[in-house]
Amino acid sequence: MLVLGISGLDKSASVKREMLPGLDWREQRLVQGLDSAAALVSEDGVLAASAQERHDGDKGTGAFPADAVEACLRMAGVTLDDVDFVAHGFRYERSPAFARDAFARRWFDEVYDPRVQREVLRAYRPDQDWERKFVPVRHHLAHAASAYHLSGFRDATVLVADGMGETESTSVLTGDGPDLRFARTYPVSASLGILYSVVTQYLGFLPGMDEYKVMGLAPYGDAARFADVAEHLVRRTAGGRLAVPVLAHDKSPTERETHRGAIRRLEELFGPARHPEAPVESRHMDVAATLQRRLEESLLDVLRTARAEDGAASRDLCMAGGVALNCTANGAIARSGLFDRVFVQPAAGDDGTALGAALWQLRRHVPAPPTAMTMPYWGEEFGxxxxxxxxxxxxxxxxxxxxxxxxxxxxxxxxxxxxxxxxxxxxxxxxxxxxxxxxxxxxxxxxxxxxxxxxxxxxxxxxxxxxxxxxxxxxxxxxxxxxxxxxxxxxxxxxxxxxxxxxxxxxxxxxxxxxxxxxxxxxxxxxxxxxxxxxxxxxxxxxxxxxxxxxxxxxxxxxxxxxxxxxxxxxxxxxxxxxxxxxxxxxxxxxxxxxxxx
Known part of the structure; x- marks a missing residue:
């Protein structure tokens, strides 16, 4: 069986520009569905995978990955006619949340609706039976599958943490043989990934792209300086839950799309936001250190709760989602003693959901336990x-x-x-x-x-x-x-x-x-x-x-x-x-x- 996976939301950036003209270049990056990619898998393993940005030069693009798809097919020596399914790393469904205002309705109708993805595919290749071939996969399930099915672990606890999936921002799943099941999810209002991106923006960097700069800046700072306000970033609540109070300050649809309310709150807590061209000061380093410490503590809280309350018995952990690219937090988890082995799928961001969606669909039809990947050398080679x-x-x-x-x-x-x-x-x-x-x-x-x-x-x-x-x-x-x-x-x-x-x-x-x-x-x-x-x-x-x-x-x-x-x-x-x-x-x-x- 051949399954092609894709990631990205082709119309996300353009619809946002139309809805909110005049946004600055950093606010335009605050959209769902960037990092588009393609991956091709079969019973023999991962045959090919490629990010669209490597083809069109648009770093982090969310455009439909036509070039990446063609490259994967070319590397495998097959055509789209040979592909059994095309799996996409999102599965949005119409809900009351998309009826609350005109912004939300338009996002669903023009970006999120699986019908839109089929239209994009039909425009790409009108000769294919997309009603049969196209399979939308829940975003965090795609992330989880990308790590678990390549881990080689017989069973595992799986942590997915990113900005957001369809309705969740952090998920804990259990993997057993070929199966993955959700054990606990955390809502978008408690998103550690969005918080990290908003603070990235506050510090003058590009959200959704430059979070690793904040991670690299954090060791220069002193987290103790802002210890008295750290709970305004992330707060533990009853039942092992998390709250991100800063995000509650985004009141209007425009603020939810730009996080201007959250930025204002950060300025109240930490002082004026840094201009992108301004020098990096010690205060900025201390903010980065505070954020990084809070992230690490929160992830460890989630994992302790998973082991104590959610019945996560496995001593092996898989991680995926954009937050799993935070190497410092990963190191803290590995040293925590909670798990014997920790595996992070190297394309842990949204490009990896192309791989995960394909693996999830493959294992639905061809059940098999996880196999251990080696190096992700799945791209093109030249003679x-x-x-x-x-x-x-x-x-x-x-x-x-x-x-x-x-x-x-x-x-x-x-x-x-x-x-x-x-x-x-x-x-x-x-x-x-x-x-x-x-x-x-x-x-x-x-x-x-x-x-x-x-x-x-x-x-x-x-x-x-x-x-x-x-x-x-x-x-x-x-x-x-x-x-x-x-x-x-x-x-x-x-x-x-x-x-x-x-x-x-x-x-x-x-x-x-x-x-x-x-x-x-x-x-x-x-x-x-x-x-x-x-x-x-x-x-x-x-x-x-x-x-x-x-x-x-x-x-x-x-x-x-x-x-x-x-x-x-x-x-x-x-x-x-x-x-x-x-x-x-x-x-x-x-x-x-x-x-x-x-």
């Missing part, structure tokens, strides 16, 4: 002709060499050890927001100035943001407080761990201000070429580790094609590009641009 065509567009001033693998890894290791920054484009593209060694920028974690260089010169982003270390799996425990028995948990760069104190001074470019790092362990069997490169770096430097960040520049999705890789390299300050077995360097003074070791 020698594609690489050569892309390199043909390079202008003068570049040297291109085709190298055997051993020589390529030796040369790249030498560049990294010499303080250079290397773009690494190999194999199939990753699915999800993390570059996991196939579309990456790599550098030396021991170079004292490397973090600042990458942030300000290469990636052109805020100086406070941390970078992740990619380390050989078998040696991760040497440098980080990672239990070797739980090493696999860190392979998708979704948990923080503490850098061991004796190594913090040696690893300045990956050690955050609080001593943490967002670790990626690299396993020989699941990422063999990346593993061999890091091993070579270890042979040359004594530390088998690299800085690993995504191959893109500010505002750009991660590169997908060789052409994008070459064009991005050409307009960047990157020192070298490893494009398959081709190594591209700039014909400049060899002493220019290197970041030394101090």
């Amino acid at each position: 020698p002709a594609d690489l050569d065509a892309a390199l043909g567009a390079l202008g003068p001033g570049h040297r291109v060499r085709r190298l055997p693998e051993e020589e390529l890894t030796r040369e790249v290791s030498s560049l990294i050890r010499g303080g250079r920054v290397v773009a690494w484009f190999q194999g199939r593209m990753e699915f999800g927001p993390r570059a996991l060694g196939n579309r990456s920028i790599l550098a030396d974690p021991t170079a004292p100035g490397m973090r600042a260089h990458l942030n300000t010169v290469v990636k052109q982003r805020e100086e406070f943001r941390p970078f992740a270390p990619a380390v050989l799996a078998e040696q991760a425990h040497t440098y980080f407080e990672v239990d070797p028995a739980r090493e696999a948990m860190y392979r998708h760069m979704l948990f923080t761990a503490q850098v061991r104190p004796e190594w913090r001074a040696e690893l300045p470019s990956v050690t955050h201000v609080d001593g943490s790092a967002r670790v990626q362990t690299v396993d020989r069997s699941s990422a063999p070429l990346f593993w061999r490169l890091i091993r070579r770096v270890g042979d040359d430097s004594g530390i088998p580790m690299v800085v690993n960040t995504s191959f893109n520049l500010r505002g750009q999705p991660i590169v997908r094609t060789p052409g994008e890789a070459v064009a991005t390299f050409a307009r960047s300050t990157l020192d070298a590009l490893a494009l398959g077995d081709r190594l591209v360097t700039r014909v400049e003074d060899a002493g220019t641009g290197a970041v030394g070791h101090g």
Whole structure:
């Protein structure tokens, strides 16, 4: 059986612009149904998956993922006629909530109604029987399925936390064999995801996109400064419930669409909102720290309640939803002792609901227990002709060499050890927001100035943001407080761990201000070429580790094609590009641009 999953709500952004013209660019992002993607699954597993933003260049787009669908079909060597079902990661139903005002009615009639999704599909391919093929899937069920069915756990507690599904913002489910069942849900009025996005907006960042900036900013702050008002963000209530009082200040339809009421309340609690171009002050750091602590405490409360009151007996936990991309909170949950194993599906945001909707529909018809995924290398791969065509567009001033693998890894290791920054484009593209060694920028974690260089010169982003270390799996425990028995948990760069104190001074470019790092362990069997490169770096430097960040520049999705890789390299300050077995360097003074070791 072939099932195609899709995510996104094609008309969401345009309907909001029509209903509320004149919104600022950040308020326009406050819509349901962004991060559209496609995924194709069968009894053999995940065949292909791709986010639409990687095709059209519109970061976080919610447009119908036509290009991603075509790419998935092409990768699998099938056509849409071969597909049995197309599953969508939303299942809205008409309810009294959609009759309360003109805004709500229009949202349902023009965006949420499954009829609208069928119309979009008919416009895309009018030759298909969409009444039979199209299957809407409840949003949190799609999130849950994306994690549980790829966990390899026989049974599990499943936590889904995001901005909102159809009517819920946080859900606890139980997985048993092929089955998933809801145990508890929390309403949208108690949304931890919306709260985090609103505070992201208050701090001058882009909601629905820049929450990871707030997460990175939080360790610089002091959560104790605002401890007396923290309950205005999240408050525990009877029966293990949560309340988010700030959201109650959105009174009118316009305020519910923009959260201006909540922003005003945040200004009453914490002072004026930060302008996007204003400096980041200590107060902003303290707000971020307060929010992050409250999020972690709230998620742990939800999970303790699940174990104590909802009968969640499994000691294995799966997580999905946008909040599950908060690596610091994930690390706190992993260290809590509540669960023996924790698995976060790497495309935990709404792009992952394409995958989850497809898996849920597949398992309805072909029941099977969960299987353990390895790396999400489910995107496109390109051949020698594609690489050569892309390199043909390079202008003068570049040297291109085709190298055997051993020589390529030796040369790249030498560049990294010499303080250079290397773009690494190999194999199939990753699915999800993390570059996991196939579309990456790599550098030396021991170079004292490397973090600042990458942030300000290469990636052109805020100086406070941390970078992740990619380390050989078998040696991760040497440098980080990672239990070797739980090493696999860190392979998708979704948990923080503490850098061991004796190594913090040696690893300045990956050690955050609080001593943490967002670790990626690299396993020989699941990422063999990346593993061999890091091993070579270890042979040359004594530390088998690299800085690993995504191959893109500010505002750009991660590169997908060789052409994008070459064009991005050409307009960047990157020192070298490893494009398959081709190594591209700039014909400049060899002493220019290197970041030394101090």
